[in-house]
Structure formats: C-alpha cells, structure tokens
Amino acid sequence: MILLTIVCYGASTAAYTAFLVRQKKTFYHAGVALLSAGFGLHLILVLTGTFHSGHLPVNTMRDTLSFGAMCVAGVFLLFQYRYRLKVLGVFAAPLAAATMVIVSLMPATSAPAQPILKSLWLVAHVTFIFMGEASLALACGLGILYLVQEKAIKSRKPGFFFRRLPSLDRLDSAGQTCILAGFVLMTLGLATGLVYAKAVWGRFWSWDPKEVWSGITWMLYAVLIHERLALGWRGRRAAIMAIVGFATVLFTFLGVNLFMSGHHGAFSG
Amino acid sequence: MAAPMRKSNGSARSVDRTREDMTAKLDIILVGLNHKTASVEIRECLGFNDEDQDAALEGLNALDTVREVLLVSTCNRVEVLLTSTATEAAVEAVVEFLADENRIPAEDFRDKLYVHIGENAVRHIFRVAASLDSMVVGEPQILGQIKSAYYQATLKKTSGVILNRLLHKTFFVAKRIRTETGIGDHAVSISYAAIELARKIFGELEGRRVLLIGAGEMAELAVEHLIRQRAGDIFVANRTFERGVGLATRFGGRAIKFEEIPEALKDVDIIISSTGSPDYVVARGQVKKVLRSRRSRPLFFIDIAVPRDIDPDINRLNNTYVYDIDDLKGVIEENIEDRQQAALRGERLVDEAVIRFRQWYESLDVVPTIVALRRQLEEKIRAEAERTRQKLAPKLSSEDTEAFEKMAQALVNKILHEPTTILKKAEGHDNKATLLATTRKLFKLDD
Known part of the structure; x- marks a missing residue:
C-alpha cells in the first residue's frame, strides 16, 4: 500500500515535471489525477491505521512523517483547486514522494499504545499543526519559485523558467496566502495542543524543547506577517523569509526530535 | 473520372x-x-x-x-x-x-x-x-x-x-x-517584449500606472499596448512641456514637468524612457529614496534611449527592474529563434492537413462515392439481417437462412439503384461536386 502511494506520488512528480518542460495540458491533468490517487490511497492507509490502533497513527516518527506527507498532498490539491498555480506541483509532488520514500525505508516499529493518545484534542492538535506546516511548505516552494523567477528577470536574460513560471506578483500573493493560512492553522494547532497538555499533564506549558521551538517558529511567522501588513514587506525579502521560516518549521519538526529530548520525543520512536 | x-x-x-x-x-x-x-x-x-x-x-x-x-x-x-x-x-x-x-x-x-x-x-x-x-x-x-x-x-x-x-x-x-x-x-517586437516582461513582473497590468519620459515611436507604441491592457493613469514628462501636453492628450493622460520625475517615481509602476539626453535622466539615488515610500511595490524601467536614460545600477535595487534596448533585443532574438522552430513544426502539421484534404478531394468523385455508399449500406443491412437471423436461428432451416441473405442483397441493390444512376449522370455536370459532397454528408461517408 505504501509502495503504491509512492508510485502515485512519484508518477505525479514526473507528470508535473513534464508539464513544466513541455507545457502540455495533458501532463498537468495527469499530475493532478496521480496526486489525487496517491492522496486517496494515503488517506485509506492512515484511516485503517487509526481503526486498528484506536488513535491517529502519529506516535512514531515513521507514522508522523507519513501523516505530514499526506497533509502536503492534500493541502496542495486544495490550493491548486482554488488558485490554479499549476507549476507548484513540481515542488509539492516530489516533497510528498520523497517523504514517503523515507517513510518506507524506516523500520515499522509499533510503539505501545498509550492511553493519553486517545483524545479528540490530540487529533485536532496534530491535524491543525500538520495542515499548517503543509501550507508553510507550499509557501516555501512559492518562495523558491519567486527567487528563481526574479533571478531570470533581473539577469535580463529570461530563459527557460521565465516563460514557464507565473508572474512575480502572482507568486508573491499566493505565497502570502499560504503563509496566512499556515499561520492560522498553526495557531489553532498550538492552542489545541495547550489545551491537550493541560488535560494530560495538568499544565499548559512545560518548556519542552519542541514547545519552545514551536513558539519561536510561531513568533517568526507572526513577525513576517506583521512586517508585510505594516511595512509592505514583499517580493524578494518575503520570499526569503518564507524559506527561512519553513527551515525553522522543519527543525522544530525533525531536529528537535533527533537532538533534544522531551515529552514530544516519546512520539518520535 | x-x-x-x-x-x-x-x-x-x-x-x-x-x-x-x-x-x-x-x-x-x-x-x-x-x-x-x-x-x-x-x-x-x-x-x-x-x-x-x-x-x-x-x-x-x-x-x-x-x-x-x-x-x-x-x-x-x-x-x-x-x-x-x-x-x-x-x-x-x-x-x-x-x-x-x-x-x-x-x-x-x-x-x-x-x-x-x-x-x-x-x-x-x-x-x-x-x-x-x-x-x-x-x-x-x-x-x-x-x-x-x-x-x-x-x-x-x-x-x-x-x-x-x-x-x-x-x-x-x-x-x-x-x-x-x-x-x-512570445513577442518579437521591442514594444511587445517590454509588455511581456511587465506582465511577468506585475501579472495583470490593469490599473498599473505608467510614466513616459521623452517621446519616440517605439516608446509610444509600448504605451499604446499598455493602454490596451487597461493600464492605469498615464503620465508624460517631456523637456518641452508643450510636446508633453500633446502626447498626454493623445493617451488620455497627464503631462508633468521634467523636474517632477523624482516625485512621480513614488506612484508609478512602469517607466518608459526615450529621450535624446546624453546623461542619465533617472539616477540610482533618486530611485533609492522612493523605495521606502513605495512599500516594496515593484518598479519596472524600460529604457529605449541610446545613450541610455536610466542608470543601469538601478537594476540592483530591490524589487526594481531595468531593461535597456539591448536587453530587449536579446529577448526578442531568442523568441525569433523559437518561432523558427515552431514554424518547422507548423510545416509538418500543414503537410498532414494537405494529405487529409487530398483524401477528401479525391474521394469527391463518382466511383469512390458509389463504392463507399454501397459498402456502408451492405454493412448495415447485413448486420441487421444477421441479428434477426440469430434470434430466429433455432426455427430456421438452411433455405431460410439463404433467403435472408438474398433479401439483404436485394435491399442494397434496390435502394442504391436510383442514387447510383443520378450520381453517374452527374459526371461532367457543373453541380457534380455539390451533389457528391451532399451525398457524402447525408450518409456520413467521410468519417
């Protein structure tokens, strides 16, 4: 099942790349269809996992990554449906595919089912956080595309990418939309996380490294959004910030699990 | 024939x-x-x-x-x-x-x-x-x-x-x-290339403000393209204010004094410059000063003048883009090459279409039309007769089957008799092509 999902995501990556190069609508439709198929399979995978263990499968690093990849695919499909920014597929599809390859290489350890995992607050916390992080991943992708396109225009030798990428304005405003959506979702995720922590450990905040880093990430995006609204930070600087922001997200997600310990660490297998 | x-x-x-x-x-x-x-x-x-x-x-x-x-x-x-x-x-x-x-x-x-x-x-x-x-x-x-x-x-x-x-x-x-x-x-003229670039920076050009400095055929053409893309206000700055007023009236815009250019940089999005000035008309410092109040909105300079009007260093500022005439020429040269490639592929599609048209044209003759008509009728009547025969199969003797086949053939011949005679008579007549084309259309012989 995981293999089939990877095949779908991988084929979707190929289709999107072909679309970027050849600009044929058929490739784009194939890309969307394959990614949707991959997402469908993935969803079934996660739901059956939930059914078997009685809670969302997010208690090992492997499951968590897989859940994250699913969110990237899902959020991208939603975003694409709404904004029709087709080329972004060359970022989202391979991201989902690569993550799933890593997942398939990790040993499937089953952590003992902990009673604290059975809570709706946890489901909300995890779902919001991951959808938020998927949005921020898209914002990062848009930031990269922005920088590529800007370089093409600035170099005064517009070539391959100039023709195929959308206008700077479009990339910039789409990136902003993703950041706003991601920020709102992340805020909701953190809030539900706090409530959940209170229910399980009796306190909202316990200076767990992951909590600290999440706070830092949240602040970073808060500043970025504020600067844009107040000072008109946009274009190149906003694009770079979107990339830096997502790097922080990745560190909070992966780095903290690998290098620091805390009560989130218990879920990372 | x-x-x-x-x-x-x-x-x-x-x-x-x-x-x-x-x-x-x-x-x-x-x-x-x-x-x-x-x-x-x-x-x-x-x-x-x-x-x-x-x-x-x-x-x-x-x-x-x-x-x-x-x-x-x-x-x-x-x-x-x-x-x-x-x-x-x-x-x-x-x-x-x-x-x-x-x-x-x-x-x-x-x-x-x-x-x-x-x-x-x-x-x-x-x-x-x-x-x-x-x-x-x-x-x-x-x-x-x-x-x-x-x-x-x-x-x-x-x-x-x-x-x-x-x-x-x-x-x-x-x-x-x-x-x-x-x-x-992709554009193969200087003024269109400039518009294409502007669209890659701003997306839609609707409402974008334009400043034309100086005058000249290419620059004016570019402004006209922009107006067609529903650009916003048009400002015209000319050393001779009167000339500027004339141009502004033509574009439905507003003339400003040459000294007002630095101030105008705060508001406009696209600047097209084409003056005879030996020095830069817009300096880097002037642009740098307005960037803050522009709140990082992009600024696009199109410099069509030789010698150049816009300090090329401006291109290094954030969210600011400068293209001079040589840059634009470089862009269209690439596009021209692409068009030549596309033209080669186009020739191939033409060849294909010519062959298909020839097939139709050659079929537009009496003998092939009658043959096609007969084949189509035979196929359809045979298929129907066969279906009925199979339904009745257990009750039919071999003579009955033979009778069925004979009936099918007779039907084809009877139905085709009149049309065949008329089509054959049409040979050499003025309306032959019309008659044949109608026949082919009525019986869908061309698919």
Whole structure:
C-alpha cells in the first residue's frame, strides 16, 4: 500500500515535471489525477491505521512523517483547486514522494499504545499543526519559485523558467496566502495542543524543547506577517523569509526530535 | 473520372499546356503575390481596399472560367483562390482582371505572380493562414483577414462546396498550429517584449500606472499596448512641456514637468524612457529614496534611449527592474529563434492537413462515392439481417437462412439503384461536386 502511494506520488512528480518542460495540458491533468490517487490511497492507509490502533497513527516518527506527507498532498490539491498555480506541483509532488520514500525505508516499529493518545484534542492538535506546516511548505516552494523567477528577470536574460513560471506578483500573493493560512492553522494547532497538555499533564506549558521551538517558529511567522501588513514587506525579502521560516518549521519538526529530548520525543520512536 | 490534385507549381506563363483538353477536371487554383515576390509599389497598385473588395470579388466571380472564388487582399499580399475546370484560361482571366481593375499593364506584375494548382494551392492557403508565410512569422492578423475574406465570399455566395471545405480546414489548421506549436506565444517586437516582461513582473497590468519620459515611436507604441491592457493613469514628462501636453492628450493622460520625475517615481509602476539626453535622466539615488515610500511595490524601467536614460545600477535595487534596448533585443532574438522552430513544426502539421484534404478531394468523385455508399449500406443491412437471423436461428432451416441473405442483397441493390444512376449522370455536370459532397454528408461517408 505504501509502495503504491509512492508510485502515485512519484508518477505525479514526473507528470508535473513534464508539464513544466513541455507545457502540455495533458501532463498537468495527469499530475493532478496521480496526486489525487496517491492522496486517496494515503488517506485509506492512515484511516485503517487509526481503526486498528484506536488513535491517529502519529506516535512514531515513521507514522508522523507519513501523516505530514499526506497533509502536503492534500493541502496542495486544495490550493491548486482554488488558485490554479499549476507549476507548484513540481515542488509539492516530489516533497510528498520523497517523504514517503523515507517513510518506507524506516523500520515499522509499533510503539505501545498509550492511553493519553486517545483524545479528540490530540487529533485536532496534530491535524491543525500538520495542515499548517503543509501550507508553510507550499509557501516555501512559492518562495523558491519567486527567487528563481526574479533571478531570470533581473539577469535580463529570461530563459527557460521565465516563460514557464507565473508572474512575480502572482507568486508573491499566493505565497502570502499560504503563509496566512499556515499561520492560522498553526495557531489553532498550538492552542489545541495547550489545551491537550493541560488535560494530560495538568499544565499548559512545560518548556519542552519542541514547545519552545514551536513558539519561536510561531513568533517568526507572526513577525513576517506583521512586517508585510505594516511595512509592505514583499517580493524578494518575503520570499526569503518564507524559506527561512519553513527551515525553522522543519527543525522544530525533525531536529528537535533527533537532538533534544522531551515529552514530544516519546512520539518520535 | 478522378480529379487528382496535381503537383505543379510555376508562374502564370508556365502552366502545363497538355492539360487543356481535360476540361472536365476541377482544379483548385491560387494566383497571388506577396511581400516576398513583389515590392510595396506593386502591392499598393494591386491591392483592394475594403470598399473595392466587394466589387472585385463579384467581378472575379463573373468570369466565365471561374467556379468558386475568394479574394484576400492585405498590405502584404493579394491572393485569389478559385476553382475552375479550365485552369489555364482561368489563371489568364484572373491576371487580366487584376490588370484591368487596377489600370496597370499585366506585364508590370506578371513575373511577380505565383500560381499554385491543386495540392500546392491548398498548402499555400494553409501556410498563409497559419502565418508561416508572413513577414513576421506567427503574427496573428492574417488569420482574421482570411476569415473576413471568407465571410465576404459567403455573403456574396462566391464560395461553394470545395472552397467551403477548404477554408474550414484552413481555419482548423491555423488554429491547431497556433495552439500546438506556440508560434505566436512570445513577442518579437521591442514594444511587445517590454509588455511581456511587465506582465511577468506585475501579472495583470490593469490599473498599473505608467510614466513616459521623452517621446519616440517605439516608446509610444509600448504605451499604446499598455493602454490596451487597461493600464492605469498615464503620465508624460517631456523637456518641452508643450510636446508633453500633446502626447498626454493623445493617451488620455497627464503631462508633468521634467523636474517632477523624482516625485512621480513614488506612484508609478512602469517607466518608459526615450529621450535624446546624453546623461542619465533617472539616477540610482533618486530611485533609492522612493523605495521606502513605495512599500516594496515593484518598479519596472524600460529604457529605449541610446545613450541610455536610466542608470543601469538601478537594476540592483530591490524589487526594481531595468531593461535597456539591448536587453530587449536579446529577448526578442531568442523568441525569433523559437518561432523558427515552431514554424518547422507548423510545416509538418500543414503537410498532414494537405494529405487529409487530398483524401477528401479525391474521394469527391463518382466511383469512390458509389463504392463507399454501397459498402456502408451492405454493412448495415447485413448486420441487421444477421441479428434477426440469430434470434430466429433455432426455427430456421438452411433455405431460410439463404433467403435472408438474398433479401439483404436485394435491399442494397434496390435502394442504391436510383442514387447510383443520378450520381453517374452527374459526371461532367457543373453541380457534380455539390451533389457528391451532399451525398457524402447525408450518409456520413467521410468519417
């Protein structure tokens, strides 16, 4: 099942790349269809996992990554449906595919089912956080595309990418939309996380490294959004910030699990 | 008799004379001249303006030897597309008509004309409509011009079965080439290239404010393109304020003083500069100062002047882009190369379409039409008879089965008797093509 999902995501990556190069609508439709198929399979995978263990499968690093990849695919499909920014597929599809390859290489350890995992607050916390992080991943992708396109225009030798990428304005405003959506979702995720922590450990905040880093990430995006609204930070600087922001997200997600310990660490297998 | 599309090509004088006796064959003929074969002086003399075109088309249609006719006349070409059973006489009549109508001796332009017959005429009209034969390959106007010429021909009823089909195929091929090869996708003129760049920076140009510094053909053309893209306010700065006012009125914009340029940089999005100034008109420092109040909104400078008006260092500032004339030339050179590649692919699509048209044209004859009609009827009646037979199978003896088959064959023969006789009689008649085309359409023989 995981293999089939990877095949779908991988084929979707190929289709999107072909679309970027050849600009044929058929490739784009194939890309969307394959990614949707991959997402469908993935969803079934996660739901059956939930059914078997009685809670969302997010208690090992492997499951968590897989859940994250699913969110990237899902959020991208939603975003694409709404904004029709087709080329972004060359970022989202391979991201989902690569993550799933890593997942398939990790040993499937089953952590003992902990009673604290059975809570709706946890489901909300995890779902919001991951959808938020998927949005921020898209914002990062848009930031990269922005920088590529800007370089093409600035170099005064517009070539391959100039023709195929959308206008700077479009990339910039789409990136902003993703950041706003991601920020709102992340805020909701953190809030539900706090409530959940209170229910399980009796306190909202316990200076767990992951909590600290999440706070830092949240602040970073808060500043970025504020600067844009107040000072008109946009274009190149906003694009770079979107990339830096997502790097922080990745560190909070992966780095903290690998290098620091805390009560989130218990879920990372 | 078959009316094969002949592969022949040549000037008006070298039409193959051996075909004079084969008058019954209907040929597609194209007589014309274009920017490659004739100078502008000759094209001016031979061209028809909109008012004359109606009369000219009717005049051509009135010629004895001409069956169907279409006239395309633009500043780059005059093309007469016609069908005739007397090819050489028709060509001669058209040449004389063009000479008389424009009151110039036929000898003045005879050697500039090309005459294409059959397959070559089809290929030519396909290529012209797809803009493969244009001065600027891939330009979009020519297709519209042919469309209106065809519209005119349908109004005056000078086109018939052959030209109707040919022109519909022509539009189809032209559209296909445009979408599949992307031949017209990228700008090949300086002013269009500038607009294309602006669109890559700003997305939609609607409401973007424009500042024109100086004046000049290319710069003004670019402003006009921008207005067509529904750009916002237009400001014009000129050393001579009066000249600026004149231009501003033309563009529906506002004239500002030359000294007001630094202030204007705060508001505008696109600056087009084309002055004769030996020094930079906009310096880096002036732009840097306004960036803050612009809140990082992008600023695009198009510098068409030589020597340059805009300090090239401005390009290094954030969210600010400067293109000078050489940069723009570089962009269009690349696009021109792309168009040439696209044109090659376009030629391939034309070849394909020519072959398909030939197949239709050749089928437009009595014998193949009767054969196709018979085959279709036999297939359908046989299939139905077989179905009924299978349903009754257990009750049928072998004689019954035989009777079924005989009945099927008899039905085909009876039904086809009248149509076959009529089609055979049509041979050599004027309305043969129409009759055949109608038959093929009624029974869907072309799919």
